[in-house]
Amino acid sequence: MTAQTHVPSAPAPVPAAPKSLQGTGREPWRPRVFRYSLQAALALAMIVLATLVIDTAIDGAPQLDSSFLSNAGSFNPDKAGIGPAIWGTLWIIGVATVLIVPLGVASAIYLEEYADESKWWNRMIEVNIQNLAAVPSIVYGILGLAFLVRGPLSLGPVVLAGGLTLGLLVLPVVIISARESIRAVPAAIREGALALGATKWQTIWRQVLPASVPGIATGVILALSRAIGETAPLIVVGAAAFATTNPDGLDSRFTALPIQIFNWISQPQAEFKLLAAGGILVLLAILLVMNSAAIYLRNRFQQKW
Amino acid sequence: MNPSKTMNSNPRQTAPTVSDEAMTNPSGAAAPVQHSQTLPTGRSIDPDAPVTFDLSKVSVHYGPKLAVDGVDMQIRRNEITAFIGPSGCGKSTLLRCLNRMNDLVTGAKVGGTINFMGEDLYGPKVDVVQVRTLIGMVFQKPNPFPKSIYDNIAFGPKVLGMKGDMDEIVERALTRASLWDEVKDRLKTNAYGMSGGQQQRLCIARAMATDPEVILMDEPCSALDPISTGRIEELMLELREKYTIVIVTHNMQQAGRVSDRTAFFTVEQGGTEGARVGTLAEFNPTQQLFTNPSDPRTEAYISGKFG
Numbered sequence: 001m002t003a004q005t006h007v008p009s010a011p012a013p014v015p016a017a018p019k020s021l022q023g024t025g026r027e028p029w030r031p032r033v034f035r036y037s038l039q040a041a042l043a044l045a046m047i048v049l050a051t052l053v054i055d056t057a058i059d060g061a062p063q064l065d066s067s068f069l070s071n072a073g074s075f076n077p078d079k080a081g082i083g084p085a086i087w088g089t090l091w092i093i094g095v096a097t098v099l100i101v102p103l104g105v106a107s108a109i110y111l112e113e114y115a116d117e118s119k120w121w122n123r124m125i126e127v128n129i130q131n132l133a134a135v136p137s138i139v140y141g142i143l144g145l146a147f148l149v150r151g152p153l154s155l156g157p158v159v160l161a162g163g164l165t166l167g168l169l170v171l172p173v174v175i176i177s178a179r180e181s182i183r184a185v186p187a188a189i190r191e192g193a194l195a196l197g198a199t200k201w202q203t204i205w206r207q208v209l210p211a212s213v214p215g216i217a218t219g220v221i222l223a224l225s226r227a228i229g230e231t232a233p234l235i236v237v238g239a240a241a242f243a244t245t246n247p248d249g250l251d252s253r254f255t256a257l258p259i260q261i262f263n264w265i266s267q268p269q270a271e272f273k274l275l276a277a278g279g280i281l282v283l284l285a286i287l288l289v290m291n292s293a294a295i296y297l298r299n300r301f302q303q304k305w
Numbered sequence: 306m307n308p309s310k311t312m313n314s315n316p317r318q319t320a321p322t323v324s325d326e327a328m329t330n331p332s333g334a335a336a337p338v339q340h341s342q343t344l345p346t347g348r349s350i351d352p353d354a355p356v357t358f359d360l361s362k363v364s365v366h367y368g369p370k371l372a373v374d375g376v377d378m379q380i381r382r383n384e385i386t387a388f389i390g391p392s393g394c395g396k397s398t399l400l401r402c403l404n405r406m407n408d409l410v411t412g413a414k415v416g417g418t419i420n421f422m423g424e425d426l427y428g429p430k431v432d433v434v435q436v437r438t439l440i441g442m443v444f445q446k447p448n449p450f451p452k453s454i455y456d457n458i459a460f461g462p463k464v465l466g467m468k469g470d471m472d473e474i475v476e477r478a479l480t481r482a483s484l485w486d487e488v489k490d491r492l493k494t495n496a497y498g499m500s501g502g503q504q505q506r507l508c509i510a511r512a513m514a515t516d517p518e519v520i521l522m523d524e525p526c527s528a529l530d531p532i533s534t535g536r537i538e539e540l541m542l543e544l545r546e547k548y549t550i551v552i553v554t555h556n557m558q559q560a561g562r563v564s565d566r567t568a569f570f571t572v573e574q575g576g577t578e579g580a581r582v583g584t585l586a587e588f589n590p591t592q593q594l595f596t597n598p599s600d601p602r603t604e605a606y607i608s609g610k611f612g
Binding site for chain 1: 404406409411434435437438441442444446448449450451452460461464465497508511512515
């Protein structure tokens with residue numbers, strides 16, 4: 001206890017503050033206006049989006065039943081469905097995936113791990129990939145038409161041509177996102193592996209690539225969900241506007257969800273417009289599932305360094 | 306427990322003086338016996354120990370810039386050699402020349418000769434992968450792979466195609482790093498769940514799993530707390546019996562506690578444009594360097610006049 005030694009003394013003098021600490025109690029008008037305008041901008045965006053989704057859901061939800069999801073196209077709105085469109089979309093997305101995963105990852109590894117930045121041709125490739133990612137999709141459609149559907153490969157307007165076209169369209173995006181994932185693996189991991197006597201190839205294949213797989217997968221899924229909604233290039237490569245059977249191979253004719261939706265909207269009868277709303281809901285649902293998978297992968301497996 | 310653990314922060318005040326006999330004792334004094342005149346590490350050094358690294362007029366350029374110049378030194382087998390000196394003196398740069406990690410830096414160029422166990426390390430036919438299997442490295446910041454503890458250890462032996470039971474190899478490496486008892490029940494868990502000190506010992510275990518001759522350590526304790534640092538220092542003293550260790554440290558007390566010989570590097574204005582070039586100022590048995598430095602710059606540095 002310090003009671004015996006502590007002698008209470010006079011309270012220490014309090015110096016006068018040079019100015020009062022009290023404010024007006026109100027936020028000045030400039031920051032307040034700024035904050036309100038930010039909120040208004042956000043609200044406007046959300047209201048527009050919500051209106052579109054709700055309006056579509058009101059029209060489209062009653063259409064969603066098993067016959068709508070499985071039936072083929074028909075001139076009778078009561079019998080028309082989007083079965084072939086769903087299958088067509090899955091087929092072309094599958095083809096695109098098979099194309100972009102190996103090509104995208106290989107290109108990204110080359111650019112990140114092997115390319116010598118001081119060489120002009122490597123810098124040119126980089127700039128070109130950035131530019132290709134911004135090329136309008138219809139240009140890829142024309143490319144697909146000229147080189148895949150007709151021209152050198154002459155595949156015809158089939159699943160393979162449609163899938164390859166969409167794959168080429170999103171390939172730059174996949175390369176860019178795969179490069180970012182590979183770059184995110186710290187140099188310390190590469191040094192650690194090399195210092196143990198691993199070759200460059202072993203370091204990349206066994207350490208760098210496994211560590212960047214979640215990021216690469218996320219990038220691929222997001223790229224594919226962009227591809228799924230593409231309409232213009234598929235129209236150009238000649239996707240069928242009207243399909244009565246599901247595609248059954250790489251060489252079969254196909255339609256796809258956005259094409260089917262576009263086709264229905266162009267019909268004069270009101271019933272087809274309701275069917276289009278149903279198709280939009282199916283497309284949105286698929287996109288939602290894919291984007292959720294991407295977010296899950298990113299949060300669950302992405303390495304925190 | 307290492308008796309030098311209690312050493313005062315200034316090694317000059319408490320370290321026992323070293324005599325000429327200890328320096329010239331030819332009787333193979335590599336055994337860890339307590340000698341009346343010993344180094345801070347509790348043993349005397351063998352002046353005839355085989356030379357592992359023989360450096361002659363070594364210089365390092367980064368592009369046009371000269372970083373280190375004119376280093377002559379001999380690093381001996383089963384000794385701990387410490388590199389100390391102020392920032393920018395090139396001690397880490399030199400360390401990275403010893404297992405050719407500098408090859409990864411574009412524009413890095415090594416001059417002079419470095420012989421490793423009689424072979425030119427930079428000879429035209431030398432395979433850098435082979436070099437690094439014999440000369441392991443532990444880095445400043447623990448860098449475990451984002452994999453299980455087991456896979457971290459097994460990676461080196463696997464890529465080298467080492468024969469034998471992998472479970473045994475893993476257990477042996479972890480035991481040598483005195484980590485086995487702490488992790489034997491969670492070998493399959495991710496190494497990132499370990500503490501920083503455990504991660505660094507895992508990295509040491511990983512370096513040992515491939516049975517190297519030498520382990521290079523680049524400021525291995527700079528990211529660790531004092532207790533983890535103490536454990537790693539104890540570990541180094543145990544490992545000295547089997548490996549040659551070269552350690553870069555910013556911590557002079559650490560050099561005094563663990564090393565047999567210390568190289569003091571300094572950085573000076575030199576060259577045509579006043580570039581800062583690292584040079585080796587003094588290389589002597591640790592005790593001599595700390596108690597009776599032969600170079601006035603060493604004395605100034607260890608007594609805290611600069612750095």
